[in-house]
Amino acid sequence: MNNYIEKNILPLVTKPITYLGNEVNAVHKIPSPEMIRFAFAFPDTYEVGMSHLGMKILYGLLNEEKDVWCERVFAPWVDMEEQLRQHDLPLYGLESMLPLNVYDIVGFTLQYEMSFSNILNMLELGKITLRSALREEDEPFVMAGGPCAYNPEPLADFIDLFVIGEAEEVILKIMAAHREWKKAGGNRQDFLKRAAQIDGVYVPAFYAVSYDKQTGLITAFSPIVKEAPPTIRKQFIENLDQAYFPEKIVVSYTETVHDRISYEIFRGCGRGCRFCQAGMIYRPTREKTVPTIQAKIKALIDATGYDEVSLSSLSTGDYSEIEALIKNLVCDYADGKVSISLPSLRIDSLSIEMLEEIQKVRKTGLTLAPEAGTQRMRDVINKGVTEENLLDTVRTAFEKGWGHVKLYFMIGLPGETLTDIEGIADLGQKVVDEYFKIDREVRNKSLKVVLSTSSFVPKPFTPFQWMGQNTREEFKQKQRHLKASIKDRKISYSWHDSGVSFLEAVFARGDRRLGSVLEIAHQKGCRFDGWGECFDLQKWMDAFDEAGVDPDFYALRNRDYEEILPWDFINTGITKDFLQTEAKKAETALTTPFCPDACSNCGIMEFKKGWKCNG
Numbered sequence: 001m002n003n004y005i006e007k008n009i010l011p012l013v014t015k016p017i018t019y020l021g022n023e024v025n026a027v028h029k030i031p032s033p034e035m036i037r038f039a040f041a042f043p044d045t046y047e048v049g050m051s052h053l054g055m056k057i058l059y060g061l062l063n064e065e066k067d068v069w070c071e072r073v074f075a076p077w078v079d080m081e082e083q084l085r086q087h088d089l090p091l092y093g094l095e096s097m098l099p100l101n102v103y104d105i106v107g108f109t110l111q112y113e114m115s116f117s118n119i120l121n122m123l124e125l126g127k128i129t130l131r132s133a134l135r136e137e138d139e140p141f142v143m144a145g146g147p148c149a150y151n152p153e154p155l156a157d158f159i160d161l162f163v164i165g166e167a168e169e170v171i172l173k174i175m176a177a178h179r180e181w182k183k184a185g186g187n188r189q190d191f192l193k194r195a196a197q198i199d200g201v202y203v204p205a206f207y208a209v210s211y212d213k214q215t216g217l218i219t220a221f222s223p224i225v226k227e228a229p230p231t232i233r234k235q236f237i238e239n240l241d242q243a244y245f246p247e248k249i250v251v252s253y254t255e256t257v258h259d260r261i262s263y264e265i266f267r268g269c270g271r272g273c274r275f276c277q278a279g280m281i282y283r284p285t286r287e288k289t290v291p292t293i294q295a296k297i298k299a300l301i302d303a304t305g306y307d308e309v310s311l312s313s314l315s316t317g318d319y320s321e322i323e324a325l326i327k328n329l330v331c332d333y334a335d336g337k338v339s340i341s342l343p344s345l346r347i348d349s350l351s352i353e354m355l356e357e358i359q360k361v362r363k364t365g366l367t368l369a370p371e372a373g374t375q376r377m378r379d380v381i382n383k384g385v386t387e388e389n390l391l392d393t394v395r396t397a398f399e400k401g402w403g404h405v406k407l408y409f410m411i412g413l414p415g416e417t418l419t420d421i422e423g424i425a426d427l428g429q430k431v432v433d434e435y436f437k438i439d440r441e442v443r444n445k446s447l448k449v450v451l452s453t454s455s456f457v458p459k460p461f462t463p464f465q466w467m468g469q470n471t472r473e474e475f476k477q478k479q480r481h482l483k484a485s486i487k488d489r490k491i492s493y494s495w496h497d498s499g500v501s502f503l504e505a506v507f508a509r510g511d512r513r514l515g516s517v518l519e520i521a522h523q524k525g526c527r528f529d530g531w532g533e534c535f536d537l538q539k540w541m542d543a544f545d546e547a548g549v550d551p552d553f554y555a556l557r558n559r560d561y562e563e564i565l566p567w568d569f570i571n572t573g574i575t576k577d578f579l580q581t582e583a584k585k586a587e588t589a590l591t592t593p594f595c596p597d598a599c600s601n602c603g604i605m606e607f608k609k610g611w612k613c614n615g
Contacts, residue, residue, distance in 0.1 A: 001089065002097045009083045017254050018046035019080060021094030024251040025303065027063040027070070028095055036178055037103040038062055038070045039093050039140075043110075043118035044530070046074040050250070051258035053312060054109055054146065054167075060246030061168060068175055071095040072250075073106075075118045075527070076125070078534070084125055091125035100126025104178065106140045107171075108159075110148035113507040114500060114530035116155060119144075120522040123158070130519065132160045132205060137188055143174070150234075150281055151460045151567040154507045156204035157515035160188075161195050163202075164570055165234035166267075168244055170200045193227040200235035203228060207569070209512055216553060218511065218564040233571045238608070240267055240286040247299040251306075260308035260341070261300045265293055265325070269314040270595025272602075273371070274382050274586055275410065277459035278314055280574050283604045285318075285595065290325050297329065301338060309333075310341045317342065317354070326357045343367075347385045347393050365404035366397050372409060372416075373423025379589040380415050382582070387427065395434045403444025405431060411478045412456035412470035412501075414586060421478050424451060425485035432488050452494045453482065455501035459508050460567045461574060463582035466559040469505040472498040499537035503529065505555035511566040514554075516547040573607030 010016035031037070040059055042049030049055060055072070062070035071093035076084065084091065090099035100106060106128065108119055120130055123142065129135045132142065144155065145163035152162045163170050174195055181191040196203040206228035210220040223230055237243045245264070252259075268285035269278065297309055309329070313319065329340050342354070347368050370390055372378045378385060394405055409424050428451045435447045455475050458464050470478075475498035483493055507514060521543040528534035544551050559565070561580055578601060582592060592600050599605070 001092065001099075004087075005089065005097070009080070009087060009089070012083055013079045014077065015046070015254060018074070018252075019076070019094070021072075021097070023253055025248045026095060026250050027059070029063075029069040031069065031096075032067075034067055034182075036065075036068045036105065036175055037098075038068055038175075039073050039100060039103045039106045040070055041073045041100075041106050041108045041119075041122060043075050043108055043115040043122060044112075044528075045077060046252075047254070047256045049074045050252050050256040051262070052109065052111070053262050053264060056246060056249045056262075057244065058107075058167060058171060059250070060248070061244050062171065062175070064244075065172070065175060067179070069095070071103075073100060073122070073126075075115075075122055078528070081121070081125065081527075090127045091122055101128050101139060103140045105174075106142050108142070108144040108146075110144050110146035110155070112530060113148055113154075113504045114535075116507060116518055117522055117526040117529055119155065120158065120518060121527045124522070130522075131157050133157070135160075135188070141188070141191065147278060147281065148508075150277070150570060150572070151508065151510070152202060152204065153209075153512050153566040154510040154514040154518065156512045158518075159204065160192060161201055161203045163200055163235075164232050165200050166236045168237055170198060170235050173198045174201065193225065196225070196227045196229075199233055202232045202570075204512075211513075218566065221564065221566075221569055231569055231571050233607075234281070234573065236282075236284070237267070237286065241288045241292050245296055247296065248303040249300065251304045258310065259306075260310050261297065261304060261306045262310045262312045263293065263297055263300065264288070264312045265316065265319050266313045269318070271315060271318070271384060272382050272582070272592050272595070272600065273384075274380075274463040274582055275371075275413065275456060275459070277462050280461045280579075280602075281572050282314065283572075283574060283602065287320060290321050290328065293325060294328060294332065298332070301333070307337060308339045308341060310343050312343065323354060323357075326354055330357045347389045365406060366394070366402050367406045367408070368393065369408040370427060372413065372420060373425070373427050374420045376589050377413060377416060377420045377423070379591050380586050381410075381413060382586070382591050384591065384594060387430070390427065391430060391434055394431050395437070398435050398438045398443050401442075401444050403435075403446050404448045404450075406450040406452060407431070409451065409453045410456050411453045411482070412475055414456075414464060414467045415589075416478075418478070418481055421482050422485050424453070424482055425487075425491075428486065428491045429488055432490050447490050449488075449491045450494065451482075451486070451491060453479065454496045455498055457501055457504045457508055460565070461570075461572050461579070463579045463586060465509070465565070465579065466561060466563075466583060468556045468558045469502065471556060472502050475501065497532065497535065500530065500535060502551070502555055503537070503540060506551045507554075509566070510554045513547075513549055517543050517549050520546050571607075573602075573604040575603035578602045 059070050062068045073093050092099055123130055141160045143161045144159045145167050149162045177194040181194055192203050195201050196206055206225045208224050212219050266287040268282045270285050273279050371383050428449055431449050458467050479495045521540050524539045526539050
């Protein structure tokens with residue numbers, strides 16, 4: 001198959017290099033009958049998937065196991081898919097170029113709801129039966145994990161087992177269970193029963209859901225086999241400093257979305273933004289030490305040759321030793337022209353010293369996330385930053401020579417008014433005004449301010465999980481109003497498609513009844529729904545109609561605190577009482593302190609006995 005694809009297919013597609021494999025540091029093994037063949041499946045393009053840090057960690061970790069060969073597979077772009085279908089060839093793993101259906105396990109990472117249609121498409125292209133209940137005994141087990149797995153129900157019909165939480169320890173236990181099952185013999189159910197007894201593993205087929213015929217609400221959710229626990233507890237790595245991180249990562253022959261070393265310096269976030277799912281599900285905060293970070297980064301630079309290192313986390317500026325770390329790294333690599341980037345700085349965590357250190361090697365644009373245009377709305381969402389914080393930061397940046405500033409906001413937040421929308425434009429104008437206060441001899445010769453808005457999507461395990469989303473027309477009205485409120489030509493505005501955000505909300509808060517919608521949409525050709533050139537909302541709306549499912553029921557409806565939510569069987573360590581308290585505080589714009597300043601009693605301290613947060 002390898003030679004045939006290279007000669008007959010790859011010359012006809014864009015970016016053929018992304019379908020070949022054999023990159024620097026890619027892992028190749030000699031297969032044996034005992035070997036577990038694992039395909040790590042990223043349901044988006046190679047360029048996007050190769051930038052994903054989780055894949056790099058698990059790819060390295062699994063390949064450290066002598067009897068496991070982890071390969072990679074990505075969603076083929078539409079031209080490659082067309083060629084595979086025309087030639088009746090299966091989707092394949094990059095390392096061995098074997099068809100997807102010969103692997104023991106195919107594991108998807110769920111980073112984004114709009115990739116769900118790609119999962120079905122990849123399974124079909126890989127000649128794997130879509131619905132797990134219909135799979136033959138010799139077909140691969142299909143597993144999934146990642147942030148979207150915190151509500152696994154929309155994909156429950158297609159996934160054999162989910163990993164809830166951080167996967168490094170769980171996935172090795174799953175490999176051990178697979179070894180034992182293989183030695184003992186048995187059918188698919190036998191393996192799934194073994195897996196279901198591993199903490200953090202959810203097997204949808206072992207649970208039954210009941211719905212009220214009148215209201216459509218869930219009335220019961222319960223296990224139907226003794227091996228399945230009633231509650232799934234998320235898993236997390238307690239000692240991040242000693243956690244596995246590869247010293248070699250695959251280096252692509254083509255440019256990827258984040259074409260650099262990305263190194264995770266800590267996990268979790270204690271800020272408590274009420275819209276942010278990651279800030280809740282990745283608690284508690286855990287840090288790596290400065291020596292560990294420096295040593296690992298050196299090894300990665302030596303193994304890859306990259307000239308940029310991104311310090312990754314949910315809020316990098318909150319790392320307790322951030323200034324010392326940056327100074328050390330800039331000192332280590334300034335002569336070699338290796339630059340350091342901080343992708344997730346909060347406005348209030350920036351300092352003059354950090355800005356000066358970052359710009360020593362390479363000055364890039366400054367990206368900040370005020371999230372809301374007025375202080376009232378920033379308090380509603382518990383953002384914890386002020387207009388003064390923002391203007392102080394951009395003033396310092398302009399004094400140090402920055403000229404490109406991008407500000408991220410969210411529209412459609414609970415309690416938002418048009419005054420809050422106008423506040424976004426006002427804040428953008430104030431940033432422009434700060435630039436012109438700087439002496440011409442000091443400031444950058446040009447200025448560009450970009451205002452970017454995303455649309456609020458209520459997510460599970462957040463204080464706003466009970467809140468309905470704005471309608472698509474309301475989003476469009478707010479986008480038009482903001483655009484009209486911007487008067488300065490140095491300010492540009494970009495926004496998200498309201499139809500995409502609507503579907504995100506449907507699947508973020510959906511249940512198993514969406515499985516039929518997904519299957520119909522897939523049959524209609526939906527794929528790459530996060531890509532503007534591929535997204536077709538009408539196909540999705542037709543799929544909802546054919547399935548007899550009302551999407552507004554999931555996206556737009558406010559939910560009672562007493563309602564059984566599709567994801568209630570998962571225990572993240574964050575209590576419902578805490579989330580409800582935060583939701584009620586949002587109604588009156590009351591804020592909650594940053595975790596290290598005061599414990600907010602979110603529940604994570606009691607989740608694991610003896611655990612203490614970093615703060």
